[in-house]
């Protein structure tokens with residue numbers, strides 16, 4: 463098979479959602495279809511109780527798959543499916559955002575009883591800033607939830623994206639009868655179990671189905687469907703692929719109901735790996751020379767060896783174990799002898815991979831996040847990974863002032879590696895660490911102790927809203943403890959606003975000052 467044919471088979475995506483929306487349940491179902499696991503329940507076990515904050519390996523062990531950011535891959539209907547896990551809960555971190563730079567599409571799960579929740583919104587913003595196509599699965603239709611039309615409206619308003627319902631639910635909770643499959647023009651009947659029955663639209667008029675079609679719930683849904691057909695948005699695959707429209711599916715991951723149909727449609731529409739920008743122009747995934755970039759580095763996966771694994775998204779050509787590649791940043795040659803693909807807690811060795819695949823490679827402390835690896839004669843680097851706006855801030859210092867040198871060294875390296883973001887207070891010059899999730903502080907503290915032998919102490923600043931300023935508009939007198947003026951590692955100024963209220967108040971008072979939201983500019 464040619465490289466291009468291999469590439470065309472790849473479907474690489476992540477599932478984004480707020481905790482408890484049903485990501486694990488849905489993932490399990492997909493793995494079942496892919497025959498990767500024999501019974502649902504295998505992926506579970508991540509929500510085990512407490513852990514000692516000092517021991518980060520323990521955190522990993524206990525949370526298993528969710529921290530080890532696994533990649534699940536399996537063949538399905540002629541395609542090669544790669545699902546990247548995006549950790550939620552307390553494991554939410556900048557890595558979660560970065561994972562989205564390595565996928566070609568995203569499945570967004572929304573709990574029908576809750577609508578759009580905080581974490582979904584954050585992850586959605588990253589998808590939009592990257593122009594990633596988004597497919598929506600509205601889950602838990604077997605429970606009483608919000609009205610379908612209300613949910614669509616919420617998606618359109620809060621996320622500012624066009625919706626196109628691929629199917630339309632008839633009732634919900636105890637009255638849930640099934641869905642109209644607008645794509646296949648059939649009614650899919652919910653029988654309260656895994657068995658789905660399919661009734662083509664034209665057969666619905668037959669006497670066999672009188673009992674179904676005369677129910678008030680059915681009639682109401684049919685009316686809504688007619689309205690959608692007449693007044694709703696038209697389906698456009700182009701709009702979907704450019705991130706302007708999201709196809710919406712309704713179902714239940716638990717039942718499961720509507721999951722297989724959803725997956726089949728999703729797989730047929732989701733994009734295969736697309737060309738990516740580099741400093742040397744656009745690189746096609748079918749390009750014969752291997753290339754890829756590091757989007758995540760996992761430290762200390764094996765306590766005995768203290769080794770690190772760099773997660774690489776293959777962007778072109780063919781990866782072969784043992785091949786030599788060039789690290790573009792340093793122009794050094796590295797032999798990729800060890801490689802692994804990680805499924806749950808087992809590590810399988812990968813011998814070959816193509817554009818779209820994700821591989822874990824042994825990191826002899828050589829890689830940084832965003833690094834490009836290439837084979838062949840051409841030299842180029844993939845676009846830098848964006849800086850994502852942190853939300854949590856803490857002042858940090860070495861417990862023992864005598865350790866200032868190691869402290870500086872450790873912090874510099876961890877910043878370079880992308881484990882944390884560092885800021886300096888404009889007035890006091892104190893160190894401030896910005897993170898997307900609490901876990902990043904735990905990891906930072908653990909690694910400072912274990913790798914640099916420095917105990918660190920934190921002073922909480924709390925949640926803040928960061929907005930970058932234009933250099934020429936910086937006016938120190940406008941800021942104070944509430945709205946702190948700080949510098950990022952490149953020396954750019956930003957303000958950490960206390961809350962939404964402070965931000966709006968500031969905007970009102972200073973309409974001429976541009977406040978830049980990183981989610982909006984990338």
Ligand code: GDP
Nearest residue numbers: 481482483484485486487602605714715716717
């Ligand atoms: P995650 O945190 O997003 O991975 O969510 P889980 O998959 O662990 O699901 C959270 C809870 O919701 C679990 O108790 C699931 O059994 C339940 N759940 C998931 N999908 C459905 C569904 O379709 N219907 C109902 N009633 N419950 C569901």
